[in-house]
Amino acid sequence: MDDNDGLMSIGAFARRVGLAPSALRFYDDCDVLRPASVDDATGYRYYSPGQEARAVLVRRLREAGMPLTDATVVLDGTRAEARAVLEAHARRAREAAESAQSAIEEVLRDLPGGARRATARLGGAELASAVRQVAPAVATGPAREEFPALGCVLIELDRQEVRLVATDRYRLAVRALRPSSAEGDPCRLLVGVSELADLASWALREPDISIEVDQQGGRLHGAGATRDLPAVDATFPDYRMVLDGLPATRHRIIADRAALRAATAAAGHDGPLTLRTDEQQLTLVSRGAPTATPAAVCTGPPVRIAFDPGVLLQALDSGVGPDVLLEISSPIEPVVVRSADQGSFTSLVMPVHDTPADE
Template sequence: MGGVREQDDRMTIGAFARATDVTTSALRFYDDCGLVRPDAVDPVTGYRYYSPDQIDEVVLIRQLRQAGLPLEDVRRLLTGPAEAAEELLAAHLRTLERTVEAARATATTALTLIRDRTGDVVTVPGRTLAHAIGQVAPAADTTGEIPVLGGVLIETAAGELRLVATDRYRLATRSITVRGRREPAAAVVAAPHLEDARPWIGEQASVRLRLADSHVRLDGPDGERLLPTIDSTYPSYRVVLDDPPEPLTRVVAPRGRLLAALGDDPRARLDLLVGDGLTITSSAHDRPSVTVPADTTGEPVAISFRFTTLHPALSASVGPDVMLQITRPHRPVVVRSADDGDFTTLAMPVKATTPPAPQGEP
């Protein structure tokens, strides 16, 4: 009778599949691609039979495939020397490690985006946030008379993060476009706490902020910071910023020249006379009046400030030029920088002592 004799030690494809822990379809695939041929095929029935001697080879192939080795590399590994096999596997593992790292980074980014969609956090570049803190925090009150004014208000809403600080004589605000929270949220953090965290914040590629009742949580690639909040309602600053009156006088001057003209006496009172140009008179006895080159438009005006109000407002600005927008001598003056439209400072004047010079007179 033809065919493979049943009494020999050959194994049916089903028994061989169970012995090697692979599927019969995988064994047929290995046969079709010439990787592992059956030991015999019954010419009458077409049944495939395998030898027990083939078990180790198929188990090895199964392990290599589970490790993600491409079929062509499996073929090279089976036919080449052991040294070549070691090099091939080492290279394959390095490729897998790079793939895993790339997948981990992608998954982390995706998880951040998923969390941001919940509206619970906002994400902002670390350097941008650190710079904004440096601009706004100095405007916070340092007297301790009203504790909440010693903090910086942090607000998030509609893709924007806003920092606000005031000491009642100066108000500084900075807005930053962010990813994340769509619902409004706010917290007040003591200015010294933000200043202490600022170097760390500036070192992070990005920072995720979560505003909670008792703290603001900052998460970055290098760890996290928890900043306690001040449990008090921040004054309504928007009444000063929203729909301000049209300025009657605008002054654009070199920021460095303007700062130098103010002097360095924190007790000084500074009288600014705006006409065809800008003249600054300090109450410090050893400082004469200084004329600063400036472009002025609008009505002539005399306006006065404490040194401790005007100097910090100008120092916090960026760029070579600064604009003063003046409405009335007794109303807050808006200080803007041509290079940072998202940063605004309001400086509160004191009663002027110098009368305005008629337009055109020296």
């Protein structure tokens, strides 16, 4: 019970602040929340009203899953230290939640017999454009024969986006579309690129279409007509792991997409094409000789990086908008190629070996 000095017993204080008495004893032992007074004869702990704010903060931090070592910084550190710890913990919590959600969705997709279904509505021309953008990244030839999934486009539906993904292991193209409406569980479907290209031609003439995916496969619904999305039973590579594993960007090149494309095409396909940045200037080098200096904004330290011209051309052709952005981490890591002002389409291009020559 409360004593005559205004102190509260551990039980009363526990009810006041929403903590169990056992938790209060633990925080006393850890020197996080010491009682205001301890009876020498009985060992009973007593707490003052002035300790309520600290106790409630302790409870809130622990409810958020914060370790005691970090909680003590928030409790007793400077304002800047507390903010840094809180922001770092929030970031870790978001990453853990996203990882758990992704894992659970993956398990749900693999569960047999579940009545999973998703629908999304978007413009027919928008879908056709997305197919055009990702299709060049689909594998052909021996790679496609060895890995049938690489000859397909992955279609993913959730409540926020419809994503189309394609890769041949040297390129990766991801286009995210914002549906006008969406409902159901996260679903995915693999569709052969030829079949999807035919469906895209049909969708181009439809003002609006609805994509439906369930356990039986997928369908496109237009104005009075329905077309099947023939599913391919194969395992698509984990493209999210590739994107999440990209190193930090150290160099950025922003250029006129048409001008860079013209310069790349003019360099020809006889050997790799090297992009070199120095003193805020972009130079294209082919067969050891500079061939063009298209206008560009270059940030970061100087870099030289080589590409297969045909692969780079396809990435530039698939882009949208007047400008193109190249995000480079190193001359041997995948390069992100996307619109400078619109991130709904992302293409990854692998560099090739560059042998410097006298220029």
